[in-house]
Amino acid sequence: MKALVVNQLHQPFAYQDMPDPVPEPGEVLVRLHAAAFNRRDWWITQGQYPKIQLPVILGSDGSGTLDGKPVVIYPALDWGDNPRVQSKAFRVLGLPEDGTFAELIRIPGKNVQPMPEHLDWEQAAALPLAGLTAYRTLFTRCRLEPGERVLISGVGGGVALVAMQFALAAGAEVYVTSGSAEKIDKAVQMGAVAGANYRESNWAADLKVRAGGFDVVVDSAGGDGFADLLSLTNPGGRIGIYGGTLGKINGLSPQVLFWRQVSILGSTMGSLEEFRNMLAFVSQHRIVPVIDSSFALEDGNEALGRLAGNAQFGKIVLQIR
């Protein structure tokens, strides 16, 4: 089969022939039709990830066919039995196990789920990791309720965008932040009430005047700006955090935390049950993930460059013929 292979760190993918994978007991062989990038894939190519083993085929997200039927892949391995947290054995698909940037993948049978009928291959491939992360953060962890006011930070990213779509579908009033006025405009076109540009000074205080405060905040940055998000949180509010691109969190007021009864809730990925619930929610509300751009598998290095540039609005997808 053809695949995008990481043979060395800090080097382009090699588009090359690899042996067809052979399923082990309990596994199946899926013929992939589309895959999608996640920030994780970029970090691995840069050596910024624990326990990298080479060579490896990256990719956590994929759609394809099993016995002629359209499927999407649940991208978690060995989550375990505890809904609260993944087991020590947990891995994300696409390191150390070979991932979806290939024509074929072997995967445990239970990781293969029916594809939502309203999505095409590329849209379905754009959904799994981002959708699962957003679903668990918003619903399992933050327990979002209809009519609540939600703030989604960094709205260009794949998880942030689908979190916005899920929150809108759940009947929330959604605001966004971004460093780009263009991305804010696009989010408003999709249904957000308004946005704030976090590059402007006093953006948080201004937003508080305009919007009043938020019941649920979803963030993947952390850093010094996280204290701004806390300042924007309503009494009884929940802040879900699923990433930390800006590093350590500083300057949090304990008084605001306890007096407002705020919850800060770390979240990553989700269980198979959450994945199934997410797919059902997407089908019920006919949610279509936003695709930023789409490349042929052999043009994977162009796709990676697009991811590295941070200009995307939505998912970067690979077409696999």
Place this chain on the structure above:
Amino acid sequence: MKALVVNQLHQPFAYQDMPDPVPEPGEVLVRLHAAAFNRRDWWITQGQYPKIQLPVILGSDGSGTLDGKPVVIYPALDWGDNPRVQSKAFRVLGLPEDGTFAELIRIPGKNVQPMPEHLDWEQAAALPLAGLTAYRTLFTRCRLEPGERVLISGVGGGVALVAMQFALAAGAEVYVTSGSAEKIDKAVQMGAVAGANYRESNWAADLKVRAGGFDVVVDSAGGDGFADLLSLTNPGGRIGIYGGTLGKINGLSPQVLFWRQVSILGSTMGSLEEFRNMLAFVSQHRIVPVIDSSFALEDGNEALGRLAGNAQFGKIVLQIR
């Protein structure tokens, strides 16, 4: 009636005659037999509290009699209808409303609850605010389960101590921290497995080697040391925070938060339902709050001095004859 009155900030209490309070509709008049101090009372005398109105009688905790029957006082006013968070109208008893450092108090009838039968006046007065805060933090917010491992920071304080007692009664394995070896010894005598002195360098790493990590952490300090508590938290762990004596929280790793699915849960006081549940729990397990020292009402300034010195182990109580 006699009362301890704050006429001016930064001045001793005046032990003086005050008019007997006259209940308004819906209120009752309780004859107090004991009261107890909380850290809040100290902050108010030092002017370190919002919206101070003088003169005022402080005191949130009290036991006494209503129609000859022993009662304890629920120290929250206008919590409201939302179990998740107090209403905007919420106040703690003892500012602006006159509190329990007096022979008589007028209070809404629903704030008066039957006193647990196994407690005397002073023990019962030591319970309400600390017990309610500990109960909500441990059970409502952190959802402590039997067999979990719990770390209680700053174990000399009133809330920390009763939180330790509640966690032990609930079947948890409890560790403590303190800056005092003597307080750690006392906690171990009461049932804690072991303790760590946070004045020692590497205390957190050492404790992790000894204890392995914690499912629930209870803190009232915040500050730079909070990151140590996060480092000690198990996957799926919860950190309840009900105070912030050391100020802003710095240096939290988002990666630890999301990868371990940690929850940081601000908590303050609790609803009337939680107060009733707390009293039932205390009665069921025959928990007796720890009294550090006990003073006559007229010696309130000595009691305040004991509170200011931070040497106490348990509650500082006033006897009211």
